[in-house]
Amino acid sequence: MDYSEDFEYSTLVFYRQNHGKQLYYSWEGDIWWVEAPGKPKEKLFSIIGMNATKGFLKTDPEYGEIGHRLNREIGLFCDPETKEILSHWQPKENSQKLPVVHIANRMVQGSVRERKIVIPKGQGYITRINKIPLEYPHPLAQEPKFKDYCSGETFKGVEYFTSSFSRPGFKGAPSAEWARDCPWMPWMKLGYGHPARLHFETTISRVESFEELNPKLVELVRSKLPIYEFTPDQCDEPNITSSIYFKKHFDSYLKGESFPIEETA
Template sequence: MPDYSTDYEFSRLNFYRDNHGKQLYYSWQGDIWWIEAPGKPKEKLFSIIGMNATKILLKSDPEYGEVGYRLNREIGLFCDPETKEILHYWQPQNGSPEVPVVHIANRMVQGSLRERKIVIPQGQGYITKVNEIPLSYPHPLAKESKFRDYCPGETFQGVEYFTSNFSRPGVENIPPATWARDCPWMPWMKLGYGHPARLRYETTISRVETFEELDPKLVRLVREKLPIYEFTPDECDELNTTSILYFKRHFDSYLRGEIFPIEETA
């Protein structure tokens, strides 16, 4: 039985020490809601299923001594909110042409974490921490006229929320981690410059032991079109990918009405 009689302290770098060099897999799923315009009700727009193939490393650092480092390959598939089938095309408005759904395919997202102590107070089995990350930067599509219908404005304004639970050894029935995001509409939705629609992603995250334990739709997609997403390299000199940069890179494929994600084998 876990001991609750005293405060329990540990370092977040313990996870990196315990898993250094390992290939890990995370499964996430949830729903995407939108408010199409101020004053309108929130509506469920899509469901989403996703995965991260993650490599965990502990690295020396001249400033902090040691840092935890993650390299991720990430996929997210937009699905019908009722049938849960993967969507390939979507109609922005009644009477308008359908547009290709550009799924999330971030071939590299990496970053570091310095040591941080977590204290679980006496009498508690775990504590919950929410990491709120404001997002504000010039929108990558705003300066080019060809992207006018695919850009909500000059500035991207959003917030990401990562909710994690930290526990004493041996504690069970811990709530899953969650990821949420408030942001403008996605470029592939083609709502027109300055359209006020906002999105809310709400997902839960779980770690699985093997690639085959991920959602079968993801396993099949990776094996058929995205084989590099099954494994993560130990190091990578590529810039981090975002959904907006991915859309920009594959804009011609989008205009041709191709089915996303685009095949990546190397």
């Protein structure tokens, strides 16, 4: 391969090459927490996850072309040592055991405009980190019944997507990574305004078929969440977050039901 000149890469290449295709991504890693300012970081959980994804190249009146992506997403909290999927979590030795509400976002979609990325001469790829600040009114803050499950009036976090962009034909780029700094999850029931923070660190890989995902995810989807195996071409449902999902299934949580809740349609 000739690396003697800079190469300009368009981020819309992904959408051109995969327009309308059903894609699958596997991700796994660890979740750390700092229970309070000044305390050490501790590994709290491991996590295994998947995305069933479709991407589309669309025309746009302002930018000419944009990429649009739709995802069905699952993340399962696991024991950090045994890697077994958790059904309950006990924050302290003598505290209440709490149901673990796994991540089940039936729709997360969004659009991106084109970016041009220059791969310098002599290099087959270049890696970039996309930092996305998150700040919005906490979905649980306004209802008294959620007081013990809400970290504060405002949700504040940051997501980091580490991606590599390659010259045509180059195969040696490292795997993508996703990281997230955020407040504790609502199901952890730490009490209103508790300062604990979580840090997710995961590695992402694309797989060729649904069956190549983690076997535990394949079994779960086919037994309880069949709609997560395939992504629709379009969807008018609002995007789902962990807080919104928790709010929707709060009664099931209080009853101690097993999560994720069955979704067949």
